[in-house]
Amino acid sequence: MAADQHSPHLAHHFDSMEQxxxxxxxxxxxxxxxEVMFFGGLFVAYAVYRFKYPEAFAVASSHLSxxxxxxxxxxxxxxxxxxxxxxxxxxxxDKRGIIRYLLATIFLASVFLGVKGVEYxxxxxxxxxxxPAFEYTPxxxxxxxxxxxxxxxxxxxxxxxxxxSFYFVMTGLHALHMVIGIGLMIWLIVKALRDRxxxxxxxxxxxxxxxWHFVDIVWIFxxxxxxxxxxx
Amino acid sequence: MNDTSPPxxxxxxxxxxxxxxxxxxxxxxxxxxxxxxxxxxxxxLGGIAAMLFRVELMTPDPTYMESETYNRLFTMHGITMIFxxxxxxxxxxxxxxxxxxxxxxxxxxxxRLNLASWYVFTFGGLLGLGSIIFGGVDTGWxxxxxxxxxxxxxxxxxxxxxxxxxxxxxxxxxxxxxxTIHKMRAPGLTWFRLPLFIWAHxxxxxxxxxxxxxxxxxxxxxxxxxxxxxxxxxxxxxGDPVLFQHLFWFYSHPAVYIxxxxxxxxxxxxxxxxxxxxxxxxxVVALSSLAIAILGFFxxxxxxxxxxxxxxxxxxxxxxxxxxxxxxxxKVFNWTATLYGGAIKxxxxxxxxxxxxxxxxxxxxxxxxxASMAINVHVHDTYFVVAHFHYVMVGGMVMAFFGGLHxxxxxxxxRHFSELFGRIGAVTIFxxxxxxxxxxxxxxxxxxxxxxxxxxxxxxFLQVMSxxxxxxxxxxxxxxxxxxxxxxxxxxxASSNPWRAVGxxxxxxxxPPTENFTTEPYVDYEAYDYTREEVYRDDADEVKGA
Numbered sequence: 001m002a003a004d005q006h007s008p009h010l011a012h013h014f015d016s017m018e019q020x021x022x023x024x025x026x027x028x029x030x031x032x033x034x035e036v037m038f039f040g041g042l043f044v045a046y047a048v049y050r051f052k053y054p055e056a057f058a059v060a061s062s063h064l065s066x067x068x069x070x071x072x073x074x075x076x077x078x079x080x081x082x083x084x085x086x087x088x089x090x091x092x093x094d095k096r097g098i099i100r101y102l103l104a105t106i107f108l109a110s111v112f113l114g115v116k117g118v119e120y121x122x123x124x125x126x127x128x129x130x131x132p133a134f135e136y137t138p139x140x141x142x143x144x145x146x147x148x149x150x151x152x153x154x155x156x157x158x159x160x161x162x163x164x165s166f167y168f169v170m171t172g173l174h175a176l177h178m179v180i181g182i183g184l185m186i187w188l189i190v191k192a193l194r195d196r197x198x199x200x201x202x203x204x205x206x207x208x209x210x211x212w213h214f215v216d217i218v219w220i221f222x223x224x225x226x227x228x229x230x231x232x
Numbered sequence: 233m234n235d236t237s238p239p240x241x242x243x244x245x246x247x248x249x250x251x252x253x254x255x256x257x258x259x260x261x262x263x264x265x266x267x268x269x270x271x272x273x274x275x276x277l278g279g280i281a282a283m284l285f286r287v288e289l290m291t292p293d294p295t296y297m298e299s300e301t302y303n304r305l306f307t308m309h310g311i312t313m314i315f316x317x318x319x320x321x322x323x324x325x326x327x328x329x330x331x332x333x334x335x336x337x338x339x340x341x342x343x344r345l346n347l348a349s350w351y352v353f354t355f356g357g358l359l360g361l362g363s364i365i366f367g368g369v370d371t372g373w374x375x376x377x378x379x380x381x382x383x384x385x386x387x388x389x390x391x392x393x394x395x396x397x398x399x400x401x402x403x404x405x406x407x408x409x410x411x412t413i414h415k416m417r418a419p420g421l422t423w424f425r426l427p428l429f430i431w432a433h434x435x436x437x438x439x440x441x442x443x444x445x446x447x448x449x450x451x452x453x454x455x456x457x458x459x460x461x462x463x464x465x466x467x468x469x470x471g472d473p474v475l476f477q478h479l480f481w482f483y484s485h486p487a488v489y490i491x492x493x494x495x496x497x498x499x500x501x502x503x504x505x506x507x508x509x510x511x512x513x514x515x516v517v518a519l520s521s522l523a524i525a526i527l528g529f530f531x532x533x534x535x536x537x538x539x540x541x542x543x544x545x546x547x548x549x550x551x552x553x554x555x556x557x558x559x560x561x562x563k564v565f566n567w568t569a570t571l572y573g574g575a576i577k578x579x580x581x582x583x584x585x586x587x588x589x590x591x592x593x594x595x596x597x598x599x600x601x602x603a604s605m606a607i608n609v610h611v612h613d614t615y616f617v618v619a620h621f622h623y624v625m626v627g628g629m630v631m632a633f634f635g636g637l638h639x640x641x642x643x644x645x646x647r648h649f650s651e652l653f654g655r656i657g658a659v660t661i662f663x664x665x666x667x668x669x670x671x672x673x674x675x676x677x678x679x680x681x682x683x684x685x686x687x688x689x690x691x692x693f694l695q696v697m698s699x700x701x702x703x704x705x706x707x708x709x710x711x712x713x714x715x716x717x718x719x720x721x722x723x724x725x726a727s728s729n730p731w732r733a734v735g736x737x738x739x740x741x742x743x744p745p746t747e748n749f750t751t752e753p754y755v756d757y758e759a760y761d762y763t764r765e766e767v768y769r770d771d772a773d774e775v776k777g778a
Contacts (some may be wrong), residue, residue: 002691012338013339013340013341013416014416017709022415023411023412023414023415026414026415027341027407027408030406030411031403031407032404032443033441034407034441034442034445035445037443037445037446038445039449040445041445041446042449042453043478044479045453045475048470048472048475049470052470052472056470072457096571112557130462130463131461131462150254153470155468155469155470156466157467158463158470159470161461161462161463162464162470162471164591165463166464169456169464195455209279213498226512230333
């Protein structure tokens with residue numbers, strides 16, 4: 001292969017660093033567009049059922065822990081801030097800053113996942129895990145949602161289970177994206193420790209940043225969609 | 233031509249010889265060939281499945297197999313042909329090989345992503361293959377719920393995961409193409425100087441990037457529903473099986489355009505070259521690719537006219553489906569207008585291209601029948617539909633794929649195939665194809681539903697004709713396999729521009745060097761300018777002239 005006489009970060013098939021950087025950015029945005037469609041399909045399916053079974057979904061949603069959900073939203077927004085600071089540190093060529101802020105982001109992400117684990121366990125113990133083990137007895141007197149045993153649709157319990165299927169799939173896929181993000185950040189830290197980044201070259205940090213903000217935004221949609229359904 | 237045996241030249245094929253140099257290659261040309269080998273294997277598998285059930289269909293009663301086996305065979309045929317052959321066929325093989333060459337650049341924007349896409353695709357393909365080996369899938373390639381998610385007694389999860397994973401390979405390729413076309417064009421190569429092949433791939437990539445994730449999530453939901461026995465599309469819980477159909481067709485209809493647009497790109501190249509003319513209405517043809525890509529996202533409901541969809545939704549989807557005919561017709565008319573007054577040569581690639589125009593027109597026009605709500609009710613899920621989409625998919629895309637493969641074969645391999653056998657193969661395939669699928673229009677119109685192997689006796693004649701045709705078709709493919717393999721070893725050495733075609737890929741030697749071009753290309757002329765003297769330049773002449 002041709003010897004590189006230019007910047008060591010410039011791949012041989014690009015003419016300039018700008019071209020390489022712009023290509024990476026465009027590629028990442030296209031990837032995110034793809035992600036939007038991926039979650040979009042899920043959101044559409046959720047919206048269809050939410051519209052079809054408003055009472056059951058509202059009741060099911062009231063079983064989620066609003067406190068944990070709100071706490072996690074704050075945690076995730078903070079992690080977006082630390083991620084943005086990591087990118088800024090990359091621009092300044094500040095190696096220690098990069099590592100510090102990436103570690104902070106990983107910490108916040110882990111807190112989020114830990115809380116998610118607590119929530120999942122609660123749901124499991126309450127028999128709200130969809131599937132053969134799903135166990136739910138409606139208690140119409142306790143609901144804040146205007147629905148009674150008489151007005152409830154015929155397959156009320158089934159519809160409640162449907163909500164939890166979506167709850168687990170949606171938050172589960174979101175959590176999976178976060179785990180991948182954590183993996184990417186660990187890789188970035190290793191690269192930073194080996195002095196691979198400089199003021200001229202910090203594209204991977206920037207791209208991971210975009211990805212992380214996207215994961216954050218998905219949650220910003222998920223939170224009201226699944227946690228706040230029953231509060232008008 | 234005299235064989236003057238030029239001095240041995242280093243090119244992308246002989247630069248390195250180890251197995252590792254192929255399996256870890258970052259060269260888009262080699263990756264294209266890896267894809268070629270992989271998808272041809274799937275084509276063979278899908279073809280064998282088709283031949284097996286065609287034999288069964290010769291008799292009205294079950295003869296060689298039970299319904300169970302029959303269901304698994306047609307599902308295997310559908311899944312392998314659509315997800316593991318047609319969708320990657322032109323983009324991943326010819327697109328991969330040609331995109332950087334046509335753009336005058338050294339490689340795709342993300343060579344490692346490109347290689348990864350092949351591994352991901354192959355892994356998905358192996359899972360799909362595994363689902364067949366462990367007993368097959370019986371849902372049909374459409375995986376309709378709740379049969380697939382609850383009742384089917386076969387390897388749905390494995391096949392679904394295979395398709396899910398292979399889809400990521402497609403998305404990687406799509407992203408790579410869009411970025412490369414945007415950022416890596418040679419100096420002077422403006423958007424409206426791009427070959428139509430590139431425009432077609434740009435449009436295709438948009439569909440891939442925006443559509444594939446939707447099938448990914450849909451098929452993942454089916455797999456999750458089966459695996460954890462939770463309800464998503466399960467009517468017992470109030471789930472909606474028709475929702476699955478909406479999500480499925482939201483991708484799978486645009487996927488039809490993933491399976492035809494690249495073919496249209498190939499045909500534009502071949503028609504221009506063998507009529508020695510610029511494509512009539514170049515800009516409109518270029519933009520019609522985008523129009524098809526965009527409109528294609530809004531017509532999925534025409535698969536669901538009889539699936540409890542509201543009449544008004546049906547009407548809208550029907551009108552939108554008719555609209556797709558406009559950009560498609562623009563292409564067909566402009567190709568024929570290009571042929572008009574051209575200096576036409578009927579070499580093998582051109583035979584495929586002409587076959588494409590005829591067969592695609594039949595496939596497209598019968599699509600209008602299907603888009604009309606009233607007729608659709610009559611022919612829905614009959615052999616008429618089967619014939620229609622085979623005219624588009626096989627008569628269109630497969631013809632274009634092989635046309636393109638022949639056209640660029642000398643460039644890819646550095647060898648000529650036998651022109652005589654090439655023509656025999658092309659004509660055999662054309663005849664075999666029509667013999668196979670035309671009777672299916674009639675049998676479907678008369679009311680025979682698809683996916684049954686037991687049928688009233690009056691359909692036997694047409695079914696036997698169809699099976700006979702499929703044997704001819706298979707023979708045509710075998711002839712092709714024979715002379716192409718033969719050419720690899722004993723074929724005449726190809727010069728840089730054997731067809732005297734326009735395009736940057738013809739300005740570099742055959743096979744191209746690893747870096748594609750020895751001098752960086754500069755483009756100061758329009759696409760398909762067959763009036764330019766340089767077009768007719770070929771390195772064989774220079775050898776002779778010197």
